[in-house]
Amino acid sequence: MYKKITLTLILFFATHFIFSQQINHEFRGVWIATVNNIDWPSKKNLDPIKQKNELIDLLNTFKELNFNAIIFQIRPAADAFYNSNYEPWSSYLTDSINSPPTPYYDPLAFAIEETHKRGMEFHAWLNPYRVLIDYKKTTTTPLALIEEKPEWFINYGNTTYFNPGVPEVRAYTNKIVADIVQNYDIDAIHFDDYFYPYKIANESFPDADAFKKYGGQFYPNQLDNWRRNNVNTIIKELHNTIKSIKPWVQFGISPFGVWRNKSDDPAGSNTDAGQTNYDHLYADVLLWLKNGWLDYILPQIYWQIGHDKADYKTIAEWWIKNNYNTNLYIGQAMYRLGGKTDEAWKQQNKTEIEKQLDLNKSLSTIKGSTYFSAKSFLKNTFNINKILKENYYQYPTLPPPTNHTKKFIPESVSNIKLTKIKGRIYQLSWKAMPENEEKKAVKFLIYKFDRNENIDLNNSSKIIGLTGLSHININKRDFRKRTTFIVIPVSRNNNIGEAEIYVK
Incomplete structure (x- = not known):
């Protein structure tokens, strides 16, 4: 006794x-892109059993590497890798618009279940505005709304987009996100860098009619501010939508690496990027951070250390000074490793990825990394998987806590x-x-x-x-x-x- x-x-x-x-935390994520079958499934109309097996193989790869988060693209272009109440099944899944997998299963539900079994977070990745990747090559209308609400849509380059300036579009996007948050056990809603599209030389984004109709106080002389306000408004609304349904679901964004160049704004980074979040994509990321609308920020710093116009170290240090106490992770360009154009990415001792991870580790505000994209780990250039496992991710760890107020x-x-x-x-x-x-x-x-x-x-x-x-x-x-x-x-x-x- x-x-x-x-x-x-x-x-x-x-x-x-x-x-x-205290327990150590680090975000270790990877993007699984479905658009154009970049990462999964390997091709359109793959048998569902093979689809499942491919996804399990990917998840096992990242579990073995001690990753703890999957960022999975479920809405590449106003389509769905899940049983949506509003949008058609993706053609990247079945090679036919609005055809469910046969035999039927819900890829999103399956992916969430398998990811959670392995103790990893599932971040549902959506593209808010893209509708048709190449409308000139599309022979069928995948989204009935294109015919029902033509004023909602804009063609720019070869791509069809939702018009960000139409208030009904914002309401529709909120409805899409609410449907996902309500019906699936996701850990986060994730957007990448695609807001207003990247500029095309000698082509203006054709939103003059919407600006005249909805510009309000911004019309007629503040087009850029109006566009930024459109994006700011939807980010705020989506934050409120997500938190009103499930307060624990995170809202994270992975913006283009450069907010503004210092030549355009003293608060910007010492860079010379050809396009920036604020001036070209109309994404005022700093405002979102200041207002606490995001649970994490994941800038895509896809340049090497020492790049003459966009130095990795310079950009990383800028985000450290401007993250406003929001969890800061870095998007790493794993896809560039072994590339033939830049000498930095050809180096094997040490690789550019290793140099960047070492730098991240020396900057305590950076709480982790995410890699684009999954297929790079199947390629395994320079045996990088072994390097990561042995030198950086030897043991499992938790992602950082989120929702700091509760x-x-x-x-x-x-x-x-x-x-x-x-x-x-x-x-x-x-x-x-x-x-x-x-x-x-x-x-x-x-x-x-x-x-x-x-x-x-x-x-x-x-x-x-x-x-x-x-x-x-x-x-x-x-x-x-x-x-x-x-x-x-x-x-x-x-x-x-x-x-x-x-x-x-």
């Missing part, structure tokens, strides 16, 4: 000591058991407390400490699992008598609950 009471007291004090410790703390787990499954394979299992959706434990971080080892949650080498399941398998060779296992519940916004200790 004395030994049992002593052990109970030790576990009680150890648990409270552990809970006071914490969702899950209850600790209970009933931890270690059960022999077969041969030398054992299963460590536990039960999570039933909670409301905000405080629900959606994943679990598991540590293992050998007998007489100090319990230090900052020691990432002691993490043996990050999972969305309520168990992990362990080989008998990996534990001994008096081994300590620690299971930490993690909420939807990456807040942690009290650790539960199990001593074998």
Whole structure:
């Protein structure tokens, strides 16, 4: 009895000591692009079983590399990789507009389930304004609204866009996002850099009619400010829409790397980018950050360190000074590795990616990276997967906490058991407390400490699992008598609950 009471007291004090410790966090993400079948599925009209297998292979690759977030493109161009109430099935899925997969499954629901099983976040990536990639080559009308509401749409270059200046378009986009947030267990809504389209030489964006009709106080002399206001308004509205439905769902944006050049604005970066967020895409990203409309910002810094017009280091340091306490991650140009044009991306010792990650690590405000795109890891130029795993992502870790104004703390787990499954394979299992959706434990971080080892949650080498399941398998060779296992519940916004200790 004395030994049992002593052990109970030790576990009680150890648990409270552990809970006071800080855990390392880092965002490790990858974009999975579906437009033009860049990353998935590998081709149109692929058999659904092969589609599923391809996606599982991708997710397993990133799980093995200890990534913790997938940014998955579900709406490339007013189409859907899910069962939408408003838009047609994507032709990149079935090679036919508005044809569901046969045999039927919901790719978004499947992708979310498989991503969460692996303890990773699922960020649903949408393009807000793009409708037809090349309307000149489109033989059918994929979206009935093009005929029903022609005033909503604009052709620019070869592409058809929603007109950002039409208020009904903003309402429609909010409806699309609300439908996704309401019906799917996503962790974030994600936009990339495509707001107003990149400028085409000698071609004006044809929104004069909308400006005259909806320009209000901006008409007739403040076209640029009106365009910026259109984008600002939809970002604010989307923030409110998302948070009103599920407060824990993040809203993140990955803008073009340069906000403004210093030559145009003293507050800009010391760069000479040909196009910028503020002046050409009409994306006033700093305003969104100042107003707290975003949970994370992920600028695409796709140039090398030392680039003469857009130096990676210069741009990264600018974002550090201008992130307004919003989680800052960096978009890394993995697709450029091994490229034939710039000497920097040909280097193997060290690669440009390694140099950039080393720089990121020295700048504490940068809380992680995301790579474009998934197929680059299948290509595995310069054996970069092995380099990342061994030198940067050796052990699992949690993404940074989000929603800094409100914490969702899950209850600790209970009933931890270690059960022999077969041969030398054992299963460590536990039960999570039933909670409301905000405080629900959606994943679990598991540590293992050998007998007489100090319990230090900052020691990432002691993490043996990050999972969305309520168990992990362990080989008998990996534990001994008096081994300590620690299971930490993690909420939807990456807040942690009290650790539960199990001593074998």
